[in-house]
């Protein structure tokens with residue numbers, strides 16, 4: 622049950638959320654991807670909608686259904702996600718990039734199924750565009766939130782990503798920690814702010830992490846335009 626105080630916290634705010642993995646195709650039957658259930662992004666979308674925001678969820682392929690009162694845009698590749706995000710960037714108040722975007726895609730995509738050959742296979746990959754970094758370069762009023770799923774030196778990498786992507790908050794977790802992995806219903810995160818402050822949370826449900834993140838974003842959204 623929702624308490625009234627939460628219902629209007631993000632009223633009239635436009636929030637863009639990306640979630641899930643991307644798929645980078647080699648041929649019609651094969652692709653490269655990342656681990657990602659999409660649960661974190663979907664939980665944020667659901668909570669933001671409950672708080673009265675106008676939410677668009679740009680989702681890679683996941684097995685979750687769209688949260689109530691959320692506009693869903695389904696994409697496949699990093700490039701499709703980038704285009705979908707930029708089409709809606711100007712009018713957005715907040716962009717939350719929880720998607721696990723592929724960093725590389727096969728340099729060549731074949732129209733026909735590749736047949737297997739004898740012996741090992743070599744394949745060349747090229748870089749995809751860093752969506753969050755591009756958003757950071759074109760940021761004006763938007764609050765930009767990125768994620769960093771790391772296996773070591775979490776704080777170091779989180780702060781580096783905060784700076785290199787011109788983000789306002791990085792939500793970092795160590796995926797090797799019990800309860801902070803990809804497919805579970807819980808997470809252990811720390812919020813790193815561009816002003817140098819941080820907030821470490823304990824093990825929480827992804828719903829609760831979503832709520833904590835939106836609370837963290839609220840003062841930044843309300844500061845905008847002043």
Ligand code: CTP
Pocket residue numbers: 699718719720721722723724749750751752753754766767768769770782
């Ligand atoms: N990201 C993005 N576009 C990409 C790659 C990453 O928008 N092509 C975003 C992710 O959605 C996330 C943030 O950047 O919010 C950090 O992603 P992460 O994979 O942790 O960082 P990278 O910069 O890709 O660095 P690395 O994978 O080497 O750690």
Ligand code: CA
Pocket residue numbers: 722723724
């Ligand atoms: Ca990456």
